[in-house]
Amino acid sequence: MTVSNAEIASIFTQMADLLEIRGEDPFRTRAYRNAARTIENLGKDLSKMVEAGEDISKIPTIGERIANKIREIVQTGRLAKLEYLKHSFPPHLLDILKIEGIGPKRAKILYQELHIGSLDALRKAAEAHKISQLRGFSEKMEQKILKGTMLAKKEGKRFLYSVAEPHAEALETYLKKFSGAEQVTVAGSFRRRKETVGDLDILATSKDPAKLIDYFVDYPGIKEIVSHGDTRSTVILNSDLQVDLRCVQAESYGAALHYFTGSKSHNIAVRIMARDMGMKVNEYGLFKDGKRIAGATEAEMYEGVGLRYIEPELRESRGEHTAARENRLPKLVKQTRIRGDLHMHTHYSDGHNSIEEMALAAKEHGYEYIAITDHSKHMSIVRGMDEKRAREQMAEIDRINAELKGISILKSVELDILEDGSLALPDSVLKEMDLVVAAVHDHFGLTQKMQTRRILKALENPYVKILVHPTGRLIGEREPYKVNMKQLFKGVTDNGCFLEINAQPKRLDLNDIYAKRAKEAGVRFAISTDSHNAASLDYMKYGVYQARRGWLEEKDVINTLSLLKLKKLLG
DNA sequence: GCCGTTTTCGGCCCGACTGTTTTCAGTCG
Numbered sequence: 241m242t243v244s245n246a247e248i249a250s251i252f253t254q255m256a257d258l259l260e261i262r263g264e265d266p267f268r269t270r271a272y273r274n275a276a277r278t279i280e281n282l283g284k285d286l287s288k289m290v291e292a293g294e295d296i297s298k299i300p301t302i303g304e305r306i307a308n309k310i311r312e313i314v315q316t317g318r319l320a321k322l323e324y325l326k327h328s329f330p331p332h333l334l335d336i337l338k339i340e341g342i343g344p345k346r347a348k349i350l351y352q353e354l355h356i357g358s359l360d361a362l363r364k365a366a367e368a369h370k371i372s373q374l375r376g377f378s379e380k381m382e383q384k385i386l387k388g389t390m391l392a393k394k395e396g397k398r399f400l401y402s403v404a405e406p407h408a409e410a411l412e413t414y415l416k417k418f419s420g421a422e423q424v425t426v427a428g429s430f431r432r433r434k435e436t437v438g439d440l441d442i443l444a445t446s447k448d449p450a451k452l453i454d455y456f457v458d459y460p461g462i463k464e465i466v467s468h469g470d471t472r473s474t475v476i477l478n479s480d481l482q483v484d485l486r487c488v489q490a491e492s493y494g495a496a497l498h499y500f501t502g503s504k505s506h507n508i509a510v511r512i513m514a515r516d517m518g519m520k521v522n523e524y525g526l527f528k529d530g531k532r533i534a535g536a537t538e539a540e541m542y543e544g545v546g547l548r549y550i551e552p553e554l555r556e557s558r559g560e561h562t563a564a565r566e567n568r569l570p571k572l573v574k575q576t577r578i579r580g581d582l583h584m585h586t587h588y589s590d591g592h593n594s595i596e597e598m599a600l601a602a603k604e605h606g607y608e609y610i611a612i613t614d615h616s617k618h619m620s621i622v623r624g625m626d627e628k629r630a631r632e633q634m635a636e637i638d639r640i641n642a643e644l645k646g647i648s649i650l651k652s653v654e655l656d657i658l659e660d661g662s663l664a665l666p667d668s669v670l671k672e673m674d675l676v677v678a679a680v681h682d683h684f685g686l687t688q689k690m691q692t693r694r695i696l697k698a699l700e701n702p703y704v705k706i707l708v709h710p711t712g713r714l715i716g717e718r719e720p721y722k723v724n725m726k727q728l729f730k731g732v733t734d735n736g737c738f739l740e741i742n743a744q745p746k747r748l749d750l751n752d753i754y755a756k757r758a759k760e761a762g763v764r765f766a767i768s769t770d771s772h773n774a775a776s777l778d779y780m781k782y783g784v785y786q787a788r789r790g791w792l793e794e795k796d797v798i799n800t801l802s803l804l805k806l807k808k809l810l811g
Numbered sequence: 812g813c814c815g816t817t818t819t820c821g822g823c824c825c826g827a828c829t830g831t832t833t834t835c836a837g838t839c840g
Contacts, residue, residue, distance in 0.1 A: 267813085268812050268813095275812085301813065301814095306813085341829085341838070346838085380829095467827085467839095469829090507824080511825075
């Protein structure tokens with residue numbers, strides 16, 4: 241059966257939590273957590289690897305015993321050992337670990353002394369002042385727990401990158417105004433340009449860290465100060481976004497930037513490499529025999545452990561350490577190399593601007609070309625174009641192209657792929673266009689086999705060139721539809737087609753993991769904004785970030801080509 | 812439970828903040 245990597249990782253995390261509450265060997269529980277983290281970041285489907293008979297115990301942090309457990313999970317959908325463990329505890333005990341300040345040790349005490357086995361029971365015990373009577377708990381702790389049970393449900397909320405971005409910029413501006421602040425950088429998953437951000441991790445250098453921290457906690461818009469130390473503080477903004485600030489000395493800036501940028505698994509791998517070379521890495525530097533030998537810049541930190549500099553977008557433990565050691569890191573695509581935008585709408589369908597307005601805005605962005613890709617007629621809700629209106633639009637584009645200097649408009653359409661894989665407009669009109677991009681907009685619930693066959697059939701049409709938002713997901717709102725990605729990648733290359741990386745902050749589709757796999761399968765890409773108004777042409781940067789996280793280089797992205805070369809490629 | 816050009820045994824990333832156990836454990840990132 242198909243079990244997702246996230247589900248498998250969750251099983252091992254639960255194993256670790258329960259074993260820890262039971263007081264087992266901490267290194268054994270850590271082994272489960274390491275395995276869970278590896279699986280979350282794997283980028284390949286474990287179920288499929290197992291079914292293909294691959295030796296998954298070759299994966300770092302996964303040994304023979306965990307490999308066997310993974311096989312059991314893939315075959316049966318469950319892990320007998322976890323089911324057994326769960327029987328010794330109340331079913332909702334793990335929920336109380338989500339409360340700030342409660343870890344396995346305190347959970348164990350609460351369970352053993354007061355038989356607390358759920359958030360509800362925890363709240364009632366706190367209200368009855370039973371918790372403050374336990375050894376190791378105080379009145380203050382009890383209040384903190386009570387507060388925690390009230391807001392527990394919001395746990396795990398992540399923010400779209402584009403939502404976190406204005407907060408990050410405002411905080412950076414605020415902190416830089418402080419006279420003692422020297423360098424201020426928003427690090428963490430934000431710096432890695434991850435599609436969603438759990439919190440903001442800000443790093444600053446200052447001669448007087450404590451004063452800068454004091455200034456930080458005065459930031460307007462703070463709802464709660466979680467911690468407030470001499471070099472480090474955590475606050476929660478009114479928007480519920482958590483922000484950590486860490487202050488270091490300039491000689492440690494690179495080490496701290498590395499530490500605070502993560503990812504956690506990337507950092508751990510670097511630390512282990514250092515340890516194996518007889519050195520030590522922490523947020524203050526790289527140390528040999530107790531002496532700092534690097535730390536001011538990230539580059540010298542990497543160099544110190546024998547690695548090339550690794551761009552933040554690559555720091556996800558997806559092979560970047562080996563690539564850096566062997567000097568074969570990708571030269572990541574840059575936004576400045578994007579020469580055009582190949583997906584946007586006008587008031588011919590559901591866009592809010594005219595063709596000319598979109599073209600002028602694109603020219604402002606320095607582009608050489610754009611493609612106008614209004615919806616085809618199947619999408620009645622968005623006033624899609626039939627053949628007649630498509631031809632009217634092409635005539636208008638010809639007129640504007642003749643008048644407008646400095647930018648070229650490609651005649652295009654976002655063509656609906658119907659349920660059976662046929663297309664919403666006939667070849668007779670498609671052949672008059674410069675570019676046809678195709679998309680799935682309905683019947684998301686087809687079986688994987690049917691959905692895959694549907695899309696592959698559409699790609700076989702000689703005029704279809706780009707499959708846009710290839711998996712249909714909306715971050716936090718809609719799961720991707722089921723499609724066999726390996727077959728999809730083959731269909732794309734076999735038919736001389738390309739995949740889109742859609743730059744809408746909610747789509748970012750393909751995502752980073754699939755982009756990397758597609759590239760490895762020989763696929764090339766278009767990064768486009770899918771703009772419905774002139775302002776959202778700015779979304780291009782989000783698409784480029786996602787492409788960079790997928791290890792894409794300039795040569796992998798077709799809209800870095802000149803118009804001449806692009807037209808030749810599109811045939 | 813994982814892992815190994817020092818090792819199949821004996822290690823396992825590292826440090827800040829909090830609270831209260833006056834010297835450190837628990838939690839967190």
